[in-house]
Amino acid sequence: MEALFAGVVGTLTACGLFLMLRGRTFPVIVGLTLLSYAVNLFLFSMGGLNTHAAPVIGESLSPSDPLPQALVLTAIVIGFAMTAFVVILAIRARSELGNDHVDGKQGDEEPPR
């Protein structure tokens, strides 16, 4: 099971990074989201992969580590804020530069009127 989990995290990382290496903003944003999934899963797994062990007092006899969960919870929300910011930055960049290339290369589209 650990190998499977690690494999999935690795695949998510690889796909996310591949997308982040693209030249257009949208795949980069998708890649960033994928990468943050991978990172969140990685961090989360540091508490161990336990079933039926929610860290709620009285729910289970040996609750799993709550700290990674708390960290990942905020990471998810912050990740959303970051994605939102990058998305809107991308939109703004397109509006200013007339294209959606990450390097802001000029000229494959007409600028807006």
Added chain:
Amino acid sequence: MSLLWTLLAPVAGSLLPLAAGRRNRRWLTLTALIPPLLALLLLSLTLPELLAGGLPRVQLSWMPALGLDLALRLDGLSLLFALLILGLGSLIIVYAGHYLHRDEPDARFFAYLLLFMGAMLGIVLSDNLLLLWLFWELTGLASFLLIGFWSRLSDARRGARMSLVVTSTGGLALLAGILLIGQEVGSLALGDVLAAGETLRASSRYPLIVALVLFGAFAKSAQFPLHFWLPHAMAAPTPVSAFLHSATMVKAGVFLLARLTPALGDTSLWALSLSLIGLATLLYGAWFALFERDLKGILAFSTISHLGLITLLLGLGSPLAIAAALLHILNHALFKAALFMSAGIIDHQTGTRDLQRLGGLARAMPLTATLTLMATAAMAGLPPFNGFLSKELLLAATLDSRLFGGLGAAVTLLVGLAALLSVGYSLRLAVGVFFGAGRPDEPATHDPSRSMLAPGLLLAALCLLIGLLPMTLAAPLVTLASRAVQGSATPTLDLALWHGPSLPLAISVVAVLGGLVAALRQPQLARIVALFPRRDARWLFEAGVIRLTKASLWLTLRLENGSLQRYLALLLLTAVAMAGLGLAQVERLTGERGVQPLDGMLVLGAALMVFGAVGSALSHRWRLVSLLMLSVVGLSVALTFVRFSAPDLAMTQLSVEVVSMILLMLALFFLPQRPPPWVSTRRILRDLLVAGLCGLVVASLNYALLTRETLSIADFFLRESVPGGGGGNVVNVILVDFRGFDTFGEITVLTLAGLATYKLLNRMKLFMPAGNVEGIHWSRHRHPLILAVIAQILLPLALLVSAYIFLRGHNQPGGGFIAGLITAVALLLQYLARGYDWTRQRLPLSYPLVAVSGLALATATGLASWLFGYPFLTSTFGHFQLPLIGELELASALLFDLGVYLAVVGATLMILVNLGRVTTVHRPSIEEEN
């Protein structure tokens, strides 16, 4: 304590001239004189304690973790240098007041000069090696400013840069040496280091320490082959040269050597390095001084030569030699400052420093001539001047020394040769300027004002007086200094001009006669020298600088070609290399904990996630498909959290997933609809390789960690959650209580991100497609009826659920983050179903305000604990009986959580509604287009 003020007077006083402004020169000069005179006065207050045999010290703790203390001491060595620095400094300020041209920024000049003085004073008074180094670098900076003072001249800029580069490179080596000394001794306090000579000499790192310290000291004191910066430093205004060559800067190096002699000296490595380098410098400087045409150039090379002499004496290391070195430091400072002053006067009055254009000035400038001739005689080592005393001591020490074994006689001969050369260049200077035929075309000149001459004359008189009354004027000071360096080994000095006939005297006589011949035959010698190509170290240095600049430019252009993708790839490869190195050191990938069994659901989930991720990557040119694939992964991640006992995370992930998808869908509207052109296959392969490598390393790392036992602090949180935080849901208690400050930071970031997007969307020019890429117009039905109805029904339900989740969050899965996201989704649904305007009319909320008030509430909750005398964000809780609901446990953390809730709702809606508004308000409809 007056010691501290002695140091602070010039350092802080460097602001004084700036404050005095440019009223007039005399006033400014007097202002600039205050700090050194004050420092001298304060020094004299400390003096009785030193003379009584004590060691006046000041110790203030500064950065104890680094071993850095503001610790000062005044011993004999410090006193010798402090008197030179402050005394010569004062005279040079007086002189500079006349030297500087009327229009020059003199206030700035005096400020730099005082800073230079303060830094040098810091070096000699430091009782801590790190503090010493700090001042050491400060002298480098101050001299950079002073050498480059005439920054309009390219020579000044180059000279300043060269001196800075050379001396601060040496400074870095010195720092390394000092840190090593600190490691060996266990302390950087000077007293400890000086007492730990045995430990240091026995250490295996002793040679390295010596090499580093000597590199620093030699670079500063212009020892061969690091001497080349000094002649170029003469681009400085002459008062600066006078100071730099006599009491400051170059003397810092020999000061350091003397200072560290008890700790590092007394080994053959130390003695041979110092004496051989010193001898080479002595000869090199004297030889090239003979062929300089520039007055200041002769003096610069002569300084190099005399510094070599001092280093040689310190290297010889016998008690007499060390005392002689200290005496010569004093003597050289006096006559060299006087000579630079006279060179400045000559330059000032005649407009040139070129020996070939000068001559016969003795008649026109009698006082200048007197001053110069006296100081030159001291430089040449002629009786009855002070230079003669130290030269005799040098010859005696060389003759006594056993250091060179069978080569002793040869070394004595070389020292005699150097004495001969110094007589030669001194004569050439004196005769060339003041006697012989002057150029007829030069206008008549005369002596400058008395007050410009006075400092130089005073110094020249001192040279003579020390020669005549050495036991009264020099011996006590030198003996004190020598005691600080060699303790009880200090010899009883017997300084006198006439000791009866002796070998040193004989060598001196021969040297003087030989020097006469050398000065007469200088043109012939110069012709011989001209046969050899003269390699000016400056060009080598400049070429080196240019090469370095080119190399770094080349490297920068290679790494930084303007493509963000390139940077990212490089960054990733570096990360992979670093993590890979770490992984390679792990013995086995699978750890001791072993693996858990698989089951069907897990395989299915994993397959789904891999499918989604790979699909999303493959279809990246078709954005909508890619996005849908991404959502498959996101939902599977939520399921993963469910499976592995993280209900809070699952709920958060689910609601964030919904919000993100809406956001990305909206974003698609504003981004190009056409798939981007296909990039080269090579590029794709490169990216696949980089990403694949990263994925492999991450997977291995994760697997290795998962199969190992790790230390955890979970027990603390599980144990303290109920008694300490008053809640059963440990994750929530951590968020709002234990790690409340982190959460506080996070909602701040969230709010800031929301506000930033607000700003980014402001006044944006929009691409407004009226239809899709095939030219089909957007649907006429903007707000489908069924969705509108369902959304309306769902709203109260969703709000109720979010309230429930919020309230139970402290004990059951839930809490502010999740409740906030659910509320946000419910409200968003209204905007989606009915449009911005419709919803806006019924829900007139300002979302930035909501977010900020959430933040304010969280802050207020945190601050409230101050009212009760607890630290920020301390929480409390109690049980309350509410009608209908029953007993309820309320913690103050609930209020904090409410702040979190509001911040999340506000920030999320701020982003999405604002983006949505942009689409709905300005969207061109078909009706408009038709």
